Amino acid sequence: MTATQNIVSGPAGRYATALFELARQEKSLTATGRNLKEFLSLLDKSDDLQRLVSSPVFSADEQVRAIDAVLKKARITGLAANMLKLAAQNRRLFLIKEIISGFGALVAANRGEVSAEVISARKLTTAQASKLKAELKASVGHDVQLHSKIDPDILGGLIVKVGSRMVDDSLKTKLQSMKIAMKGA
Secondary structure, eight states: OGGGGGTTOHHHHHHHHHHHHHHHHHTTTHHHHHHHHHHHHHHHOOHHHHHHHHTTTOOOOHHHHHHHHHHHTTTTHHHHHHHHHHHHHHTOOGHHHHHHHHHHHHHHHHHEEEEEOOOOEEEEOOHHHHHHHHHHHHHHHHEEEEEEEEEEGOOOOEEEEEEEEEEEEEHHHHHHHHHHHHOOO
């Protein structure tokens, strides 16, 4: 049993772990991570690519051919390209976001980093992000890699998730708590 099993699990975890181990052996963690981020960027920008990845209508051969064409056009090569083609061939392309996330978590753990998801009502400034990273580092004892998301519905404040811990200091949650407290009074 390896320590990586505590970070990722399930079918996506097996792909992520295998990719991580191969990339570490070939000393290509950075290049593989960059290629995977590039593919995620393409996926976020293209409805057609999202449909290809998530739809069970396409056969494995169709998915492999389409992914191969996308990879060639985007100049994504190496282990990342091979893993994407393998996932398509094995009809596991729908897991690609989880696989890439798992790979990122394994790379971060290998570097001694902890990943934190931060949800805010608006984009954090560089100073705010730096201060938050410093506070989280002091709290968890490791370097922290922030993954920011913007959700205007929280109105203000932050929701911070580190591992299985979550701190919800959003204005929306505070207002909901006040509403519940007032109903009870």
